Amino acid sequence: MDYYIITGASRGIGEALTHKLIKPGNTLFAVSRNMNEDLVELAAGLNVPLFYFEYDLCFREQAELFINEVFKHIQLSDHDRIALINNAGMLEPVAPLKSIDFALAEKHLDLNFLTPLVLSSVFISKTSALKIPKVILNISSGAAFIPYSGWSVYCSSKAGLDMLTKVAGLEQNAEKYPVKIFALAPGIIETTMQETIRKTENDKFPERDNFIKLYEEGKLAKPDDVAGLILETLFSNSIISGSVITIDQLKEIGI
Ligand code: NDP
Numbered sequence: 001m002d003y004y005i006i007t008g009a010s011r012g013i014g015e016a017l018t019h020k021l022i023k024p025g026n027t028l029f030a031v032s033r034n035m036n037e038d039l040v041e042l043a044a045g046l047n048v049p050l051f052y053f054e055y056d057l058c059f060r061e062q063a064e065l066f067i068n069e070v071f072k073h074i075q076l077s078d079h080d081r082i083a084l085i086n087n088a089g090m091l092e093p094v095a096p097l098k099s100i101d102f103a104l105a106e107k108h109l110d111l112n113f114l115t116p117l118v119l120s121s122v123f124i125s126k127t128s129a130l131k132i133p134k135v136i137l138n139i140s141s142g143a144a145f146i147p148y149s150g151w152s153v154y155c156s157s158k159a160g161l162d163m164l165t166k167v168a169g170l171e172q173n174a175e176k177y178p179v180k181i182f183a184l185a186p187g188i189i190e191t192t193m194q195e196t197i198r199k200t201e202n203d204k205f206p207e208r209d210n211f212i213k214l215y216e217e218g219k220l221a222k223p224d225d226v227a228g229l230i231l232e233t234l235f236s237n238s239i240i241s242g243s244v245i246t247i248d249q250l251k252e253i254g255i
Contacts, residue, residue, distance in 0.1 A: 002081045005029040005070055007057060007119070008088030010036040012191035013139065016227035017085060022048045029070045031055050032088065057088050058107040063115040067122040081133040083234055084123045086116035086161075089139065091196055095204045097152045105153045112157035117164055124172070124179050131177045133235050138165050138183040140244065145185075150205040162244045169242015180241040184230065187247040190220040221247075 004021050008014035009030035018030050022043045030039065031053040043050035051073060055062040076082065089112050093104040120136050127134050143151055144158035165183040172178035188194065188211070197211045214220060229250055233239060238253045 001077075001079075002026045003029070003074055003076070003083070005031075005067070005082075005084045005119070005123070007031050007086055007115070009039065009052070010034045012193065013186060013189060013223050013226060013230075014085075014087040015039065016223035017087065017230065018050075020224075020227050020231055022046060022050065024048060027051075027074075029053070029073070031057065031066050057115040058111045060110060060114055060118060063118045064122070067119045071122070071126045076127070076130055076132060078132065081135075081235060082123075082127060083135040083137065084119060085137045085139065085230075085234075086119060087139040088115070089141075089157075089193075091151075091154050091193055093153055094150050094200050096150060100153065108153050109157055112154070113160045113164070116161055120164070120168060120181065124168070127179060128175065128177065134177075134179040135234055136168070136179055136181040137230070137234060138162075138181070140165075140183040140185050142185045142187075142246065144183075144244070148205070148207055150200070150207075165244055166242050169240075172241055178241060180239065182239050182241065183244040184250065185244075185246045186226050186230070187221050188214060188219070189223055189226050190215070191223055194220060 002025060004026060006014055006018050009018040010032035015036055018028060018039050021028055027049040029051045033054060033056050035052050035054050040050060040052050053066050053069065055066045057063050090108055093101045116138055123136060138161050140161050141158040143155045144162045147155055162183050165181055168181045172181060198215060200208050202208055229247065233250055233253060
């Protein structure tokens, strides 16, 4: 049995990942604030166990509740594999640092950074004694290494997530049965997050027109294609634990 824990499954990349994973042999744990009824229906029709949790991952308590609930449903044996995909994320607040909404920034950092930290920590501790393939994938962004005006919080949360990945990889490499952990910048994908970017006022995000141009030129990737690439490489030995990679590097790895 393969076990997959996916955050932010209601739409975008998370929905595409979950959709592809609904197949016999998999048990899925999905979370977002709003349940995706279509995914639940599809899984029920195919008899694939899909446990869908509605939690707000801007709250650490709910993140802890979620991951502990998940592990109540899992009994791992020698032939199993398990993966955690920290995908849920938000872009806002988008504004120059001088006028940032602090309350929103706090929510953002909880969702984009603290929740992956909490989920990864519990995942590692619950699986540490098991000699099976174990993977954590953190969905990062090119914004982790390219600064964009107006995205001080987003760039910082994703840069933090990348560094968390590197440190955890280092720690895990010293373990007897390590969890492989890596971060991926998935490219520019046509999801609600991109719609949000295109709707931002120019004075808050001066790069907006470039994103509109990419969209108009049809240069945005499809969530389904990105999800396919991710899943083909999730358990691949080609990916080194602690690494931070881009979708283009993922393609080079042999997909
Ligand atoms: P979407 O906005 O389309 O989807 C975000 C997902 O996260 C939704 O399922 C949403 O569900 C969930 N989510 C948001 N807030 C919360 C919350 N408080 N608690 C629980 N779940 C929440 O985004 P994408 O699919 O585009 O993004 C997925 C990841 O990819 C993000 O980490 C993003 O930073 C990253 N990324 C995306 C890029 C792109 O071009 N799209 C580029 C680079 C990185 P709900 O609202 O139901 O809670």
